[in-house]
Amino acid sequence: MQASQINRAVDFMREAFTELSKLWWAFFDWVAVVDWRKLAITWLLSWVFSAMMNTPEPAVWYFLLSFGIKVLAGGKRRAELMAKDANLKAEVATLERRLTEAQMAALQAQVEPHFLFNTLALIGRLIETDPPEAAKVHAHLIAYLRSSLPQMRAAGGATLGKQLELSRAYLAIMQARMKERLMVRFEVPDFLGSSPFPPMMLQTLIENSIKHGLEPKIAGGTITVRARVDGAILVVDVCDDGVGIDLHADDGVGLANIRERLQLLYGKDAELVIEAPPGGGACASVRIPYKMMEEA
């Protein structure tokens, strides 16, 4: 069996389990809310059915279980459900609108003119002195623009692998410009490449690291991009050993947009954690529920 088949099987098992628990709660809610009269009719039907099959146990269990739930949890659960239902309807509409807005904002995130002009100036210089290097930087710039300009962005870019590709192109350009002032380390196992990951989050974190962490530091430093699976959570870290976070500096639209999108996409199951490592610098980490494959 191939690795991708095993991955699909594991994903399937996980989904089956969540589906099962959903079914149980759906049943629970139905019993809590249904009329006594209708419940009694189902009892009658189950008695008739089990009498026909000559096995009384399932009917007895069904009767005891549903009666118990109805008596113990009925009224409270019913009120809860009604309130929840009304709330949900209102919230779903707002949530959908906010998600669309946040996604639009992230995707329209522009290529910084500073970055573009400085890179073009560098290519201009390299054409005179080192044409092969110029061709390399030029190719990186094309790869970067292809995946970061909204008009050019191909569908299906929302995997960790694609996002890493974009970041590698960006960092290669920055290395050509900053030379020994920028070192880059990727510690990402290959198998995570196919895992779904929202677009332009990794890129925003890396740009932040360079802009606020390393560019202001005269000696420069290292950016480390790390990804791992921790239980059912995919953790993607971007760490630098730059000047660290200014406690009085605004965290910027980039981070706010990541937080907003994580919340809208995954609710409480995802978060953006920022840390100040003991050695100095800053570490940003996106944590989302782990899936091996994009859904077909």
Place this chain on the structure above:
Amino acid sequence: MMRVSALIADDEAAMREQLHARLLEVWPELDVVAMASNGVEAVELATRHRPQIAFLDIRMPGMGGIEAARQLFNRCHIVFATAYDQYAVDAFEHGAIDYLLKPVSAERLATTCERLRRRLQQAPQDIGTQLAQLGSLLQQQGTTPKPTYLRWIQAQVGGSLRMVSTREILFFQSDEKYTRVQTATAELLIRKTLKELADELDPDEFWRIHRSTLVRVDAIAEVSRDIRGRQMLRVRNHPQELEVSRNHSHLFQQM
């Protein structure tokens, strides 16, 4: 023939070399006596080598070109170089300060050099006020807003130091020893008192609603009255209700 000395400062090596190469072409009598990779180095080297002209990149780590120019303008002629600084370029157009757009073309550089040759007879112009204006212009357009209010809260979590942006925080609640920081996804304890926080945070961002509670204004979902007539406040993304004390109830009058 009179020799002229110059300094080049740019954080990107390729850009330094390019400017150097172009200068050799258009102004053979010019000696580049020093190359710097940031503002601090530029000021140091200029003090040591006393060049007549300094070519300064605007964005450099540590100290930028504008800041370096402020320390050098009465000692040498300043020319700025930049790849993209929309507002700054605008300011240059209207001022007496000379500038070059990267990548520098030989023709444009020749014009600048011609201008410099004429000016070298005189003492450097007093461009102090223009530099000050330019500096504040770049600040405004800027990457760094004024550092006034606290925007990040630090909390020790296990062995690591968590940084929580004030935008994530829903409310602070204190007891005698600790202050609890509540976000949509986490609950953290810090040692800062509510009094200290209230002093350091932006008063428009966080409101004191109780002796022991500071709430972020943007996170407030609704305020209602309970059976005993107390004002109770609910925030988005968190179930806890927060009491608004009588002293602070004026904040929510007529809401």
